[in-house]
Amino acid sequence: MAASVAMLASPAAAQEEPSAEDIIVITGSRIVRADLEASSPVISLSQQQFADVNASSVEKLLTQNPQFVAAINPTVNNGNPGVATVDLRGLGDNRTLILVNGKRQASYDSEGIVDVNAIPVALISRVDVLTGGASAVYGSDAVSGVVNFILNEDFTGLQADASTEITSRGDGAVHNLALTGGINLGERGNLVVSGGYTKRELVYQGSRSYANPARFSDDLSPGGSSTSNPTVIDNSFDDTENSYYQIDANNDFVPYYQPYNYAPPNYLVVPQERWNAMAMLKYELSDGIEFFTRGTYLSSKVNSQSAPTGTFGYTFDIFQDNPFLTPQQSNLLFNSPNSTINDDGSTTIGIRRRMVESGGRTTTYDNKVWQAVAGLRGDLGNLNWEVFGQYSKSKREIAYLNDITYARTAQALDVVMTPDGPACRDPSGGCVPLNLFTQDAIGPDALGFILTGGQQVDKTNQWVVGGSISGDVGNLTMPWAEAPVAFALGVEYRREEARTDVDDAYASGDLIGYGQGFNLAPYHFDTKEIFGELRIPVVTDRPGFYALNLEAGYRYSDYSTVGGVHAYKAGADWAPVQGVRFRGLYQRAVRAPNIYELTAPPVSIIENLDTDPCAGSNPVGNATLTQLCLDTGAPSVGNIPGPVSGQINAFAGGNLDLKAEKSDTYTIGVVINPPSVPRLSLSVDYFDITINNAIDQLGGSPQNVVDGCYLVTQDINSAYCQAINRNTLTGSLSGNIEFGVDQAFANSAFLQTKGIDVSAGYSHDIGSGGVSFLFNGTYLDSYKKKGDPIAPTTQCAGKFGFACNLAPMPKWKHVAALTYSLGDVSLMGRWRYIGKVSQDSGTNILVSSIKAHNYFDATLSLHIADAYDFRFGVQNIFDKDPPIVGSEAGSTTHNAANTFPTVYDALGTTFFVSASAKF
Known part of the structure; x- marks a missing residue:
């Protein structure tokens, strides 16, 4: 079940004065009052809904809701930082603020993004999802909205939870255990302690027919990487149409014939082992004063694995006296029409040899998060107050394994003949000769000499202290209203600190497969904030005005990095009659640049590119384009290799001159709860979120940078052309780490999303049972x-591909659930719909559109003796395969295994069994 009627407000009728236990703090406002209804659309997901889909991690249920776009999840292998994140509206996981009981959750690194693995599912009471800017209420980062995890602070007894799931192919197992205990401390308090363990097994891409082999997107033929085995070299020797030569069975160089199928060793699902623990205490010190505290610990280990490393077109100097060269090979390298001989007699060639003997490149992530929150809260008459402090700390240890060193590979390739046989010209360090000019396997000694790895440690710290007071403004009541004016005032101080340390091997830039890591010196910023809200009931129970309320909010934030910024909101809700309420809200939200965006040194990464205007024969006959290709570093045109598997080198770096980005959100909608049909709820809300100075890398994607240089500005002095540094040997955008596209951060991007959310819920008794229906679209x-500003505007609604560089974004998505209950037995059926999408303006592949996908799930629940719950579930009942689009169809985060596994079901039918026992 993927939606909840809790987002649909109840009628604003006058009611009896509630007890303190009845008051629920509404996400979207700091005002604590029982009759408060949100003017912002708020979706609420219950703990039951997590159980019904066996969501051992919170992102599993959240990202199936249509307000979310796929972010980092277990099917992200290439670029998975060992975490799980959520992304509201597709505006970025760094623009979605994550709260736990209304308090900021710790980020996992200097980018300020939260790993939601740290939130224990067993303790979730509900999850409130506030869509749209909310900086006036919650501060920076709440640009696309807020996800507020409300934990059960009143749990009593002992509860054990266990679940296991597995695919119909017998793989992808997930095992989950949790134990939660709570006791009342007399009549004044409660103590809750919970611990959990989760283990997820890996799945290889090679285990799914749609994923293996890797396929070219232009024709879906079996494809892969030009970094292959046998060895491939870049053609810089003759004017033929051959971009590469490859070694054949006779050890001769022939035109390139066999790409490397990298699918089998790649992970389709990354394995994880996770431990978490949480303790919560609240205790009434005296009448009107309560102490509360919460402690959280997470230990999560995740591995990702890519295909074996290789030389990836890096250039090496080869001498003619190398005894491993055959006469035919020597003749091609040294006697071809375009052969270039260096002053020392060598020739420089780009080599693409896949080190299949080394096994996959494995990256291990060991993440640990600690958080402690403590404070006091209470009431003074009609006023509620709170003061709190919190400290969060995270540490992420990363090991980059099974790579090769460029320096040692170059040393081992420079071979001479000695009386004892082939030997390294420079024998230092125990050099072992390396023969890449044969189809023979690399020996263990030669492999051991060039193998290497790297280490990185990320650390973050966060301190937050604050206080607030809310309640009624005395007896101030509007003439036609019953409830008084309500307010909230507060202050907060926050300090964020981060650092990154890498070992010498990773810092050297000598790792061919992983590139180069950089130390990030300890850096911090702090923020001082003051905020306020006002809610004014204007009219109550008058003809045409069953209720009319106004609200406003303001926050001033003083950042040590970007100075003072303002966030504010204004809105209203109007119920002309009981059961019908119209609501509207405008919000100005801000997001200050995070530490990574400010200070990150230029780091070499792998990015995606569909089309290079300089590749192949494209520039020939076009004088302007030819000159630009030459001016950006190409030695010649006519046979420049295109992107390898849709990927090129790129550089990402920080910018200390960044400013806070600002967004404007408009929402307007209607909520219907007719008194004559008390179990029916319906809401329709329009949203419009615009960010005019969004922080992004130059151009938004390498494709936009390349197009901006060669097709739009056509000016070598433009920012786009200056950001391109071509391989001086082949003219490509890959090879050594100094070649590629530079994309430093800037306040240059524009983002805007508009749409309509629809939600409905209804329940009805049938005999001794009942049926309920929920819908969220x-x-x-x-x-x-x-x-x-000078880049073309890209429309991504209903699109996928390189220009958008996002997960596929269908125009329509929905989740619908129908449940029938009879006594202690219930059966739930769920329908997940993902609408069709087509390729965007930067993509031209064979599969130009993806049809709509429908997934159907079912869960049978048994409740026995008020103490035991059993669930049996099937997800993707009809074993629907994901669409096959090939390996060059868009974002490297989302496009993998010839499809988009973050969006479409990548595993097929999955079965689960879960049990809960409470004593």
Whole structure:
């Protein structure tokens, strides 16, 4: 079940004065009052809903809701930082603020993004999802919205939970255990302690027919990487149309014939082992004063694995006296028409040899998070107050394994003949000769000499202290209203600190497969904030005005990095009659740059590119384009290799001159709860979120940078052309780490998304049983992005591909659930719908559109003796395969295994069994 009627407000009728236990703090406001209803759309997901889909990690249920776009989840292998994140509206997981009981959750690194693995599912009471800017209420980062995890602070007894799931192919097992205990401390308090363990088994891409072999996107033929085995070299020797030569069975160089199928060793699902623990205490010190505290610990280990490393077109100097060269090979390298001989007699060639003997490149992530929160809260008459402090700390240890060193590979390739046989010209360090000019396997000694790895440690710290007071403004009541004016005032101080340490091997830039890591010196910023809210009941129970309320909010934040910024909101809700309420809200939200965006040194990464205007024969005959290709570093045109498997080198780096980005959110909607049909709820809300100075890398994507240089500005002095540094040997955008596209952060991007959310819920008694229906859908009218003011605007609604560089974004998504209950037995059926998408303006592949996908799930629940719950579930009942689009169809985060596994079901039918026992 993927939606909840809790987002649909109850009628604003006058009611009896509630007890303190009846008051629920509404996400979207700091005002604590029982009759408060949100003017912002708020979706609420219950703990039951997590159980019904066996969501051992919170992102599993959240990202199936249509308001979310796929972010980092277990099917992200290439670029998985060992975490799980959520992304509201597709505006970025760094623009979605994560709260636990209304308090900020710790980030996992210098980018300020939260790993939601740290939130224990067993303790969730509900999850409130506030869509739209909310900085006036919660501060920076709440640009696309807020996800507030409300934990059960009143749990009593002992509860054990266990579940296991497995696919119909017998793989992808997930095992989960949790134990929760709570006791009342007399009549004044409660103590809750919970611990959990989760283990997820890996799945290889090679285990799914749609994923293996890797396929070219232009024709879906079996494909892969030009870094292959046998060895491939870049053609810089003759004017033929051959971009590469490859070694054949006779050890001769022939035109390139066999790419490397990298699918089998790649992970489709990354394995994880996770431990978490949490303790919560609240205790009434005296009448009106309560102490509360919460402690959290997470230990999570995740591995990702890519295909074996290789030389990836890095250039090496080869001498003619190398005894491993055959006469045919020597003749091609040294006697071809375009052969270039260096002053020392060598020739420089780009080599693409896959080190299949080394096994996959494995990256291990060991994440640990600690958080402690403590404070006092209470009431003074009609006023509620709170003061609190919290400290969060995270540490992420990363090991980059099974790579090769460029320096030692170059040393081992420079071979001479000695009386004892082939030997390294420079024998230092125990050099072992390396023969890449044969189909023979690399020996263990030669492999051992060039193998290497790297280490990185990320540390973050966060301190937050604050206080607030809310309640009624005395007896101030509008003439036609019954409830008084309500307010909230507060202050907060926050300090964020981060650092990154890498070992010498990773810092050297000598790791061919992993590139180069950089130390990030300890850096911090602090923020001082003051905020306030006002809610004014204007009219109550008058003809045409069953209720009319106004609200406003303001926050001033003083950042040590970007100075003072303002966030504010204004809105209203109007119920002309009981059961019908119209609501509207405008919000100005801000997001200050995070530490990574400010201070990150230029780091070499792998990015995606569909089309290179300089590749192949494209520039020939076009004088302007030819000159630009030459001016950006190409030695010649006519046979420049295109992107390898849709990927090129890129550089990401920080910018201390960044400013806070600002967004404007408009929402307007209607909520219907007719008194004559008390179990029916319906809401329709329109949203419009615009960010005009969004922080993004130059152009938004390498494709936009390349197009901006060669097709739009056509000016070598433009920012786009200056950001391109071509391989001086082949003219490509890959090879050594100094070649590629530079994309430093800037306040240059534009983002805008518009659409309509629809939600409905209804329940009805049938004999001794009952039926209930829930529906949650989103129509995405528009999603526009520009990476730079002079870049073209890209429309991403209903699209996928390189220009958008996002997960596929269908125009319509919904989740519907129908449940029938009879006594202690219930059966739930769920329908997940993902609408069709087509390729965007930067993509031209064979599969130009993806049809709508429907997934059906079912869960049977048994409740026995008020103490035991059993669930049996099937997800993707009809074993629907994901669409096959090939390996060059968009974002490297989302496009893998020839499909988009973050969006479409990558595993097929999955079965689960879960049990809960409470004593």
